Amino acid sequence: VFNNTAMTEKEVEFVISDSNANFAIDTKEDLAGNTHYVYQDALPTDSAAIFYTSGTTGFPKGAVLTHENFVSTVENCRRAAGLEAGGMRSLISVPLFHVTGCNSQLMPALGLGGTSVIMPGLDLKLFFQAMRRESINLLLSVPAIYWLVLNTAEFASLELDGVGWVLYGGAPTPPSLVQAMRKAFPNAKLGNGFGLTESSALATFLPDRYATLRPETVGFAVPVIDAAIFEPDPDSSIGELMLRGQSVSPSYWNNPLASQRTFVDGWCMTGDMARIDREGFVTIVDRKKDMVNRGGENVYSVEVENAISALPGVFEVAVVPVPDEVMGEKVGAVIFAIPGFELDPYQVAKSLKGIIADYKIPEYICVSKEPLPRNPGGKILKAKFKGKSDWTRVRLSSK
Secondary structure (H helix, E strand, O other): OOOOOOOOHHHHHHHHHHHOOOOOOOOOOOOOOOOOOOOOOOOOOOOOEEEEEOOOOOOEEEEEHHHHHHHHHHHHHHHHHOOOOOEEEEEEOOOOOOHHHHHHHHHHHHHHOOOOEEEOOOHHHHHHHHHHHOOOOOEEOOOHHHHHHHHOOOHHOOOOOOOOOEEEEOOOOHHHHHHHHHHOOOOOOEEEEEEHHHHOOEEEEOOOOHHHOOOOOOEEEOEEEEEEEOOOOOOOOOEEEEEEEEOOOOOOOOOOHHHHHOOOOHHHHHHEEEOOOOOEEEEEEEEHOOHHHHHEEEEHHHHHHHHHHHHEEEEEEEEEEEEEOOOEEEEEEEEEEEEOOOOOOHHHHHHHOOOOOOOOOOEEEEEOOOOOEEOOOOOOHHHHHHHOOOOOOOOOOOO
């Protein structure tokens, strides 16, 4: 059972109690000399681990992952990213209590006889030290971290010919950043991965040959995953993304009600709104709970975030609903600018004219002085923006 170090004391106590853990390992304890215990009779479908997901309401839910889930995830990573046995040296800068760090990096390195270099936290100084000293050839992080690394003066002094994989995900990736990564890592295969705790990490993958051709998508379902859309809209083809397969969790631990809602007839209801085109490309348009309902019109935050991210001077952005007495909700955008750039809310909104529909253009914009808050897995915490009052109201002419 993995414990998120960012959890509150009450959440930690809940995880230990809910999981029926026999003992807890404290990082201050010296484990040297302890007796090793090996369980040799496990079946593929036996439970292997519980990853507790951060809940927005109530306590976290524990996603049960089986031995089959772990093995199939390693194979998914190997096939999707073209990983090679023996020579992989992966730099892990994300927490191991998340499936990204554990299942997408640590486990493939162990399974393929590679090496994992584990950073205690995200630190650019340590990042550059590790790149020089450890002959790192595989990187995996969120887009914002790549932008920071590429725009740090020290980056130009790195020898990068040996980097063979540059993988990313967890947030919309502007095409300009994909192009920059292609240029910065000339010998690397790029790849955009999408997944969730309940899918043991990787569920879809955009391979290198499509990285610059279809950057708005998260690629295709990985080998042992089926992806489908639940109740797709007849006009937009958008609906809730469903997943099933060998790497999908069978249930939540000790939570039958949540399991009944999420795992339906063999499918995992992801809570992500998406479309799948005729070629099989999956495009994530929003989290179901983050969608803005503007007077009956659905506005998908990822579409608006992609449009804003492509504008000059934008480092990162989060699109959220803003309560409105008439429309119910209107579109709001919190933006953090690239250092040295000045962003004007009105000019941001004006620049979106003709790129997205007028009703999708944010009417409330806040240019943040600080980077947007993220959880340990690198995802922006949109809940932090609920109840904001320092919006700039933007009104564009209808002409």
